[in-house]
Amino acid sequence: MTMTSPAADPHDALTRLSGTLMRLSAVIEQRRAGDPSTSYVAKLTAKGGDAVLKKVGEEATELVMAAKDGAKDRIVAETADLWFHSLLVLSMHGLSAADVLAELARREGESGLEEFAKRPATKEMTP
Amino acid sequence: MTMTSPAADPHDALTRLSGTLMRLSAVIEQRRAGDPSTSYVAKLTAKGGDAVLKKVGEEATELVMAAKDGAKDRIVAETADLWFHSLLVLSMHGLSAADVLAELARREGESGLEEFAKRPATKEMTP
Amino acid sequence: MTMTSPAADPHDALTRLSGTLMRLSAVIEQRRAGDPSTSYVAKLTAKGGDAVLKKVGEEATELVMAAKDGAKDRIVAETADLWFHSLLVLSMHGLSAADVLAELARREGESGLEEFAKRPATKEMTP
Amino acid sequence: MTMTSPAADPHDALTRLSGTLMRLSAVIEQRRAGDPSTSYVAKLTAKGGDAVLKKVGEEATELVMAAKDGAKDRIVAETADLWFHSLLVLSMHGLSAADVLAELARREGESGLEEFAKRPATKEMTP
Numbered sequence: 001m002t003m004t005s006p007a008a009d010p011h012d013a014l015t016r017l018s019g020t021l022m023r024l025s026a027v028i029e030q031r032r033a034g035d036p037s038t039s040y041v042a043k044l045t046a047k048g049g050d051a052v053l054k055k056v057g058e059e060a061t062e063l064v065m066a067a068k069d070g071a072k073d074r075i076v077a078e079t080a081d082l083w084f085h086s087l088l089v090l091s092m093h094g095l096s097a098a099d100v101l102a103e104l105a106r107r108e109g110e111s112g113l114e115e116f117a118k119r120p121a122t123k124e125m126t127p
Numbered sequence: 128m129t130m131t132s133p134a135a136d137p138h139d140a141l142t143r144l145s146g147t148l149m150r151l152s153a154v155i156e157q158r159r160a161g162d163p164s165t166s167y168v169a170k171l172t173a174k175g176g177d178a179v180l181k182k183v184g185e186e187a188t189e190l191v192m193a194a195k196d197g198a199k200d201r202i203v204a205e206t207a208d209l210w211f212h213s214l215l216v217l218s219m220h221g222l223s224a225a226d227v228l229a230e231l232a233r234r235e236g237e238s239g240l241e242e243f244a245k246r247p248a249t250k251e252m253t254p
Numbered sequence: 255m256t257m258t259s260p261a262a263d264p265h266d267a268l269t270r271l272s273g274t275l276m277r278l279s280a281v282i283e284q285r286r287a288g289d290p291s292t293s294y295v296a297k298l299t300a301k302g303g304d305a306v307l308k309k310v311g312e313e314a315t316e317l318v319m320a321a322k323d324g325a326k327d328r329i330v331a332e333t334a335d336l337w338f339h340s341l342l343v344l345s346m347h348g349l350s351a352a353d354v355l356a357e358l359a360r361r362e363g364e365s366g367l368e369e370f371a372k373r374p375a376t377k378e379m380t381p
Numbered sequence: 382m383t384m385t386s387p388a389a390d391p392h393d394a395l396t397r398l399s400g401t402l403m404r405l406s407a408v409i410e411q412r413r414a415g416d417p418s419t420s421y422v423a424k425l426t427a428k429g430g431d432a433v434l435k436k437v438g439e440e441a442t443e444l445v446m447a448a449k450d451g452a453k454d455r456i457v458a459e460t461a462d463l464w465f466h467s468l469l470v471l472s473m474h475g476l477s478a479a480d481v482l483a484e485l486a487r488r489e490g491e492s493g494l495e496e497f498a499k500r501p502a503t504k505e506m507t508p
Contacts, residue, residue, distance in 0.1 A: 017225060060187035065322060065431050076227055271482050303448065311445060333481045336467060
């Protein structure tokens with residue numbers, strides 16, 4: 001039994017890791033309507049959209065500070081917080097991680113990521 | 128052969144989508160040392176860490192505005208921008224998407240996501 | 255003549271400095287409808303409210319980075335940018351520096367600034 | 382004597398309002414070393430620089446949300462919060478409102494505010 005556990009196979013472990021955001025998106029979707037006294041997701045959801053968006057601004061600021069400090073552990077933790085709260089924003093608008101991953105994959109497919117080079121530049125030029 | 132292309136198999140399509148952040152992380156890593164005249168990643172990297180962090184603050188603000196407008200397309204696009212630029216921050220500190228996904232998976236494993244409920248509360252109580 | 259110039263009298267210099275935000279608020283109000291090709295205020299206004307708000311997020315991030323670096327010159331410059339762009343937000347909503355100064359003076363008067371101590375705490379407690 | 386109280390004279394009222402930020406800066410300077418159990422300024426200062434900067438990011442996000450809602454009362458209150466916390470950042474770096482007002486007055490004097498038009502454009506062009 002232990003020999004066939006997911007963690008034992010490096011390929012399976014990688015697949016499992018890759019799926020984290022989509023699993024998390026599904027869990028958030030379930031928890032949103034849960035009990036605010038036991039679930040952070042339900043509690044924050046109950047406070048309304050602005051409370052969640054405020055967390056996005058807050059976590060972005062914390063990521064900036066962690067990066068300025070060059071503190072790798074905090075960079076990882078704050079990015080995790082930032083992604084987590086953006087998943088919650090997505091969920092509150094009927095969206096999920098898959099929508100964002102599909103958008104990133106689309107850009108990647110179109111241009112081998114070079115769309116990233118063009119888009120912001122264009123953005124600057126067209127007010 | 129074209130009949131069995133990855134996109135034709137829903138399972139493969141999902142696996143491919145799941146791997147987007149890790150592939151993107153690898154591409155960013157390669158591009159960072161590239162030609163600033165053709166690569167957005169190389170150009171932004173050349174401007175230094177603050178330029179990338181400024182983008183994080185900017186994209187977080189744009190996500191907040193898109194969410195306030197309830198504009199789904201922009202919510203997806205701005206979240207994609209935010210995640211993309213946080214991947215770039217990770218890369219500049221020798222980190223990658225896998226580190227953040229592992230952190231999120233760790234929290235998920237420990238507590239079925241309930242660590243998310245406890246952590247911020249604790250954070251508020253311990254200055 | 256030069257002996258009675260405003261700068262010659264420390265009290266007048268202080269009064270003039272104190273009035274900076276209100277003067278600036280009035281100038282912004284005039285410039286908003288100006289020529290976008292010569293006025294930064296008119297140009298940014300023409301881009302719409304989101305462009306101005308994006309600058310608020312951007313300048314806040316730059317202030318955070320300047321403070322993390324302990325770079326006094328940049329802390330002053332970025333705070334000036336942040337205040338300037340918040341004056342522009344006020345102006346776009348029919349408000350001015352006087353409204354914000356009156357609010358700060360009101361809090362000061364009520365509690366000798368102690369309202370600042372109570373308000374955020376209360377905010378945390380009432381979702 | 383009470384008949385000539387400052388509030389009775391519109392000119393004095395204006396002068397008093399104008400001086401709000403500088404008075405507030407002085408009060409913050411005094412309170413920083415105060416008792417964290419009674420003073421918000423002392424309590425936040427005791428948490429360290431990052432706690433104050435996090436508030437800057439948070440209040441900027443709240444100003445953005447208030448402006449998106451077109452809620453004038455909240456725009457004023459959030460701008461007051463944002464300015465207040467930036468005064469605290471200044472204080473922690475040995476600076477005060479006067480430094481920022483002097484910088485804004487300097488830009489105003491140099492160019493009739495037109496420096497604001499040129500500076501950001503230049504900033505975009507020089508990475």
